[in-house]
Amino acid sequence: MSGSLTVVGTGIKSIAHLTSEARIAISNSDKLLFLVADFLTQDWLRKANPTAEDLHCFYSDRKPREETYRDMSSHIMRFVREGKSVCAAFYGHPGVFAAPTHMAIKQAREEGFKAQMLPGISAEDCLFAELGIDPARTGCQSFETTDFLLYKRKFDPCCSLILWQVGVIGNFDYRDRGYDTSGIPTLVNHLKQFYPSDHEVTLFEAATYNVCESSVEKMALGGLSSARLTSSSTLYISPVRRLVSADRGMLDALRVPPEFVKMVKGESPTQNWPAKDR
Amino acid sequence: MPATKLSDFLLKLGEDPHTAQEFRAKPLETMTAAGLSDSEKHIILSGNAHRISQALRPGLTRGAGGGDTTVVVVVVVVV
Numbered sequence: 001m002s003g004s005l006t007v008v009g010t011g012i013k014s015i016a017h018l019t020s021e022a023r024i025a026i027s028n029s030d031k032l033l034f035l036v037a038d039f040l041t042q043d044w045l046r047k048a049n050p051t052a053e054d055l056h057c058f059y060s061d062r063k064p065r066e067e068t069y070r071d072m073s074s075h076i077m078r079f080v081r082e083g084k085s086v087c088a089a090f091y092g093h094p095g096v097f098a099a100p101t102h103m104a105i106k107q108a109r110e111e112g113f114k115a116q117m118l119p120g121i122s123a124e125d126c127l128f129a130e131l132g133i134d135p136a137r138t139g140c141q142s143f144e145t146t147d148f149l150l151y152k153r154k155f156d157p158c159c160s161l162i163l164w165q166v167g168v169i170g171n172f173d174y175r176d177r178g179y180d181t182s183g184i185p186t187l188v189n190h191l192k193q194f195y196p197s198d199h200e201v202t203l204f205e206a207a208t209y210n211v212c213e214s215s216v217e218k219m220a221l222g223g224l225s226s227a228r229l230t231s232s233s234t235l236y237i238s239p240v241r242r243l244v245s246a247d248r249g250m251l252d253a254l255r256v257p258p259e260f261v262k263m264v265k266g267e268s269p270t271q272n273w274p275a276k277d278r
Numbered sequence: 279m280p281a282t283k284l285s286d287f288l289l290k291l292g293e294d295p296h297t298a299q300e301f302r303a304k305p306l307e308t309m310t311a312a313g314l315s316d317s318e319k320h321i322i323l324s325g326n327a328h329r330i331s332q333a334l335r336p337g338l339t340r341g342a343g344g345g346d347t348t349v350v351v352v353v354v355v356v357v
Binding site for chain 2: 016039
């Protein structure tokens with residue numbers, strides 16, 4: 001079979017986050033399909049590959065997102081079946097919060113076509129860099145906000161918590177003119193079962209252009225209900241700092257040397273291990 | 279296609295280290311040399327992503343941070 005599919009990420013900060021392998025895949029494909037968040041990247045993609053076609057046309061107001069993603073995936077597959085080497089470029093990381101890419105890759109492989117995904121820079125990567133968070137320090141849990149509430153996902157408040165799509169809480173369809181965020185008080189009330197009301201939370205929105213700063217807004221959990229949210233907002237909740245100690249049975253089983261065993265507030269005993277040993 | 283001078287300048291800032299360095303040191307001079315209008319200079323200096331998007335082309339919205347996906351609701355009814 002001659003058709004193939006390569007899915008790439010364009011990152012968050014327009015063209016600045018494009019990797020070398022993504023640029024090559026974009027330029028060398030017979031057909032380029034894209035879904036990006038800014039016009040600068042669109043412009044660059046159209047120049048890099050004249051076959052470029054925007055998948056944004058599959059969105060329409062109040063159309064269920066699940067249906068949109070199926071349409072996008074089917075459209076991508078149409079060109080793969082025609083025997084073309086297809087590149088699908090999605091903003092951020094193409095496998096993170098991007099359903100149509102996974103659908104298309106699965107479909108392509110099931111039909112016997114070669115399909116691969118190349119990683120990109122996600123909003124979470126930007127968050128780690130800009131808020132100075134190392135997920136290895138206490139562990140890090142990441143959920144889609146509506147999913148987090150609907151299924152009452154189990155999490156550990158002593159670990160970092162990231163809630164994606166907090167600005168589209170409770171919304172299942174696409175909205176041209178912004179989303180209803182009336183579900184935020186429900187989220188705050190749920191989180192108050194695990195965190196004090198004055199616990200610091202951060203609303204983060206990564207910069208889209210290289211002449212812009214990312215938006216970093218710190219506030220008390222209780223203040224989240226009145227915060228201004230956008231569809232690009234991500235909520236970071238720092239770990240609760242409380243006395244935790246490593247499990248004695250595990251320490252013995254792993255033969256952890258005593259000098260590495262510390263009782264620290266909300267931080268794992270491995271935090272002071274030499275990096276090369278991690 | 280977007281407003282070409284503004285778009286070209288921003289693309290160059292992202293690809294050409296020399297232009298990026300010049301812009302950091304002398305933003306106004308660099309934008310003037312690129313032929314940007316006063317209005318375009320103000321938009322860039324505002325650092326406001328929404329204003330820049332509007333100037334490049336109005337009307338685009340994006341999904342969530344870094345991606346956009348949906349949640350499938352599974353309801354199990356036990357009789």
